[in-house]
Amino acid sequence: MVNRYCISKLIIIVGVLIIFGALLIGMVIVPYSIRSKTITDSLVDGTIQYDRWVNQPFPINFNVYLFEIKNPLEVLNGLEKPNLHQRGPYVYTQTSIKRDIKRDSVYDTLSYKQYYHFEFNQNLSGEYTENDEFYVLNAPLQGSFQIFERMGMAKELEDWWEEAFDGYEIIGPFIKIKVKNFLFDGVKFCTDPTNFMCSIMISSPTTRSRSMKLTEDGALSFSAFGYKQDNHDGEYKIFAGVSDLYLESKVGLITAWENSDTLNIWKAGSCNTVRGRDFTIYPPYIDEIDVFAIFSTDLCRAVTLQYQDQHEYQNIEGQRRFLRRDTLSNQAGNSCYCTKRTANLNGSRTECLPDGFLDMNECMLSPVVVSFPHFLWTTTDISQTVTGLKPEEDKHVTFITIERDTGIPLIGAKRFQYNMVLRPIDGISITTLLNPSMVPLLWTEESFELSGELLETVENYVYDMRVTQILTWVFTILGMVIIIFVVCWYIFFVISPIIKQPANP
Numbered sequence: 001m002v003n004r005y006c007i008s009k010l011i012i013i014v015g016v017l018i019i020f021g022a023l024l025i026g027m028v029i030v031p032y033s034i035r036s037k038t039i040t041d042s043l044v045d046g047t048i049q050y051d052r053w054v055n056q057p058f059p060i061n062f063n064v065y066l067f068e069i070k071n072p073l074e075v076l077n078g079l080e081k082p083n084l085h086q087r088g089p090y091v092y093t094q095t096s097i098k099r100d101i102k103r104d105s106v107y108d109t110l111s112y113k114q115y116y117h118f119e120f121n122q123n124l125s126g127e128y129t130e131n132d133e134f135y136v137l138n139a140p141l142q143g144s145f146q147i148f149e150r151m152g153m154a155k156e157l158e159d160w161w162e163e164a165f166d167g168y169e170i171i172g173p174f175i176k177i178k179v180k181n182f183l184f185d186g187v188k189f190c191t192d193p194t195n196f197m198c199s200i201m202i203s204s205p206t207t208r209s210r211s212m213k214l215t216e217d218g219a220l221s222f223s224a225f226g227y228k229q230d231n232h233d234g235e236y237k238i239f240a241g242v243s244d245l246y247l248e249s250k251v252g253l254i255t256a257w258e259n260s261d262t263l264n265i266w267k268a269g270s271c272n273t274v275r276g277r278d279f280t281i282y283p284p285y286i287d288e289i290d291v292f293a294i295f296s297t298d299l300c301r302a303v304t305l306q307y308q309d310q311h312e313y314q315n316i317e318g319q320r321r322f323l324r325r326d327t328l329s330n331q332a333g334n335s336c337y338c339t340k341r342t343a344n345l346n347g348s349r350t351e352c353l354p355d356g357f358l359d360m361n362e363c364m365l366s367p368v369v370v371s372f373p374h375f376l377w378t379t380t381d382i383s384q385t386v387t388g389l390k391p392e393e394d395k396h397v398t399f400i401t402i403e404r405d406t407g408i409p410l411i412g413a414k415r416f417q418y419n420m421v422l423r424p425i426d427g428i429s430i431t432t433l434l435n436p437s438m439v440p441l442l443w444t445e446e447s448f449e450l451s452g453e454l455l456e457t458v459e460n461y462v463y464d465m466r467v468t469q470i471l472t473w474v475f476t477i478l479g480m481v482i483i484i485f486v487v488c489w490y491i492f493f494v495i496s497p498i499i500k501q502p503a504n505p
Contacts, residue, residue: 053098056095056097061446062091062092063444066088066441067137068086068087069084081435086388088125092119096117100112100235108243111237114232115231116231128179130179132179135171135175136182139368141165141173154428156427163195164189164190164192172431183223183225186226209366210364210365233298236257250283252278254274254295256274260274270333271334275302277294279294286319286404290307291305292305303323304323304327313401320400328357328371338352345437353369355380356371357380358370369438374389409450417442418441418444
């Protein structure tokens with residue numbers, strides 16, 4: 001009996017060890033080994049994580065959709081609303097690289113500057129070319145009108161603004177442009193420095209947005225994104241996560257921008273806090289409840305991505321996250337984004353713009369208003385001041401899908417629209433008959449899909465983890481079966497015969 005008891009006890013111990021070993025190997029040792037061969041959590045020199053952080057490992061398509069004004073003359077005469085026709089996408093291949101990288105081992109941070117380059121991709125653009133010409137809202141002119149109005153000098157422009165754009169086909173506040181000039185190469189104007197309007201804009205940087213620059217011959221040039229070409233958007237400092245692996249969820253978090261952890265753009269409050277991460281780096285082992293803030297220099301602020309649902313990309317399951325619907329709200333926690341610098345459709349600066357519209361005047365030094373494409377998620381009559389828009393969540397929302405164990409983005413798109421208020425301005429006769437409206441200039445989509453070696457690396461990791469999980473459960477179940485079998489055997493063949501033995505007389 002003693003031998004049977006000892007043997008049963010030994011077999012049970014073996015079963016427990018099988019279960020414990022299977023769980024330990026399957027959930028700790030093997031996953032750690034697989035991860036160490038595929039991607040590390042921290043930004044350590046020479047690792048896949050670090051290399052893909054320095055050099056963008058996949059191409060990003062910078063898609064631009066411009067809004068052609070189909071009825072400029074009718075709008076000028078107050079007969080119709082602006083009728084918009086979306087043109088595009090005009091697709092540019094966007095590449096980026098981090099330079100001037102400096103590591104601070106004491107504070108476990110990395111500082112760097114990220115440079116961008118854009119190349120027009122005719123194949124992906126299809127029928128659309130950079131030489132396409134059509135009427136759009138004259139952004140530099142509209143900006144000038146409203147900036148000089150705020151300075152109390154709008155009337156002074158009446159005899160000068162048209163001459164400033166000499167050589168262009170102009171119908172009131174609308175201008176016929178080539179796409180390549182409007183986007184990157186520049187719409188050159190103010191070639192006569194003696195022009196009153198031009199002399200002030202040339203001599204005073206406060207009247208120029210980041211999209212305007214002085215040319216070598218002393219004129220001005222406007223381009224929506226020329227300032228980005230072969231340039232960086234400031235110096236970042238992020239947490240590297242090398243010194244403390246238990247803080248891996250902080251990897252990639254921005255701790256400072258332009259040597260400061262605060263901005264001086266918005267009203268006092270959390271809106272000025274530099275926080276979040278860039279759009280392409282996330283921590284491993286993310287949960288559905290995790291919320292990620294993304295810092296955008298284009299918007300001069302952070303925006304928030306929250307979990308929406310599970311989504312499969314190339315047989316890899318990931319967590320899909322969307323930009324919050326209240327991102328562009330001007331209420332509650334977002335009230336500090338309400339600067340009241342850009343006048344509303346009534347020309348008033350006494351109240352915030354409606355939810356869904358963000359005043360970018362302090363950020364861009366121009367009365368530009370940001371919204372989601374096609375006025376998605378706006379519940380105001382402003383969206384009815386133009387025709388031709390058709391908001392659709394699938395096409396116009398910002399989203400990203402992330403593989404949860406590695407934190408590697410699988411597919412994503414960042415989408416925003418840039419608009420300007422078109423309204424009568426006292427002293428500018430061509431604006432007298434205008435019906436107040438919010439007129440879109442363009443919207444952009446920065447999209448990517450994981451491909452190449454990094455996609456293969458993630459696929460292999462997911463496959464290895466699936467095999468490991470299956471084997472873990474197989475050996476765990478095997479250990480449990482052994483234990484149950486031995487317990488049953490011991491009960492029926494050892495304990496039961498003892499119980500059934502007759503008592504000694």
